[in-house]
Amino acid sequence: MYSDSVIVTQLDGGRTALTPANAAAPSTAPSCAASSPLLVTAGLRHLAVRPGDRVLDVGGGTGWTSGLCAYLTGDDALVTTVEIDPDLARTAAENLARCGLHPSVVTGDAATELQTPHSHSDGLFDRVHVTCGITHVPYVWVERTRPGGHIVLPYNPPIGRLLRLTVLDDGSATGRFGEECSYMPLRSQRLPQPHQHQHQHQHQHQQTDEGATGADDTPPSRVRSLEFGTESLLDPAPGLQVLLASLVGDEPWVSGSGSVLLTDGVSRATVDEGGRLTQTGPRDLWDEAESVHRAWTRQGRPGLDRIGFTVTPERQYVWVDDPAVPAVRALGEAAAGTATTAGASVG
Missing domain, CATH: 3.40.50.150 (Vaccinia Virus protein VP39)
Structure with missing residues (x-):
């Protein structure tokens, strides 16, 4: 069979x-x-x-x-x-x-x-x-x-x-x-991958909780209310999914408690059911994800037919429309503050 x-x-x-x-x-x-x-x-x-x-x-x-x-x-x-x-x-x-x-x-x-x-x-x-x-x-x-x-x-x-x-x-x-x-x-290249399965997400969430206390150089938590809901970033279209993965490091997901989480394994953004956002760690991940979403929208919400990947001896990166221009440059605003992850946006 x-x-x-x-x-x-x-x-x-x-x-x-x-x-x-x-x-x-x-x-x-x-x-x-x-x-x-x-x-x-x-x-x-x-x-x-x-x-x-x-x-x-x-x-x-x-x-x-x-x-x-x-x-x-x-x-x-x-x-x-x-x-x-x-x-x-x-x-x-x-x-x-x-x-x-x-x-x-x-x-x-x-x-x-x-x-x-x-x-x-x-x-x-x-x-x-x-x-x-x-x-x-x-x-x-x-x-x-x-x-x-x-x-x-x-x-x-x-x-x-x-x-x-x-x-x-x-x-x-x-x-x-x-x-x-x-x-x-x-x-x-086997590193912790908190995004592949729900139980891995939960495990990573626990690790981040434990690691966020007691570190002398950990920035204080940043708390604010969301201007918009979480719907635009949950279950993203394929083109946006690729950009979030390569520029931010993951896409948001819903935890078992109903909170919306986004983490790169060190930094974390948590949106509670009341719409309050808490960001911890060195990166403001939710801000970065919103920035990528705005830039993606300005570019006409490109799908996989407009998004690709280039490898050269010096760098490799995701691109939008032009294989010679990294997405972090083509998207403009998205480049501000987004860290390079997984080698995808180098250059």
């Missing part, structure tokens, strides 16, 4: 036995999974692998997506999969071999260095397929992709969306966002 489900295949980097009880325990964390078939299909559709393409599959996991890439390219020798976990790499190779497929399976960190099979005369790939959440795109992926080639990855700073980048002749890459998604972060 086929099911559009995520199947967890490893817990806590292999340190915890994979059992139903352990998988359900709040103290454990999945570290590898076979993704939703519909989401995998969407990523491969954006990747647009052609027969004869050389493909790099980052995050081999079970070997499933590497096998699909081998099928699409027509020759498993053209596919290289890189997996940082030796046990997972071995499992991927075994699974692929049982299917009669023998792509190159490399154990290593694809974010820092890439080993290319000797059969690759120029060391370049036509397609790079990434199966882990990314907050900062490793430039080595752009360097090792042929101009005109595509990189498809789950961009996750924190609200995840598939991102397809096309590499240009000048050594940059640019592209647009697609379907919303949620992937486990690249291991070298």
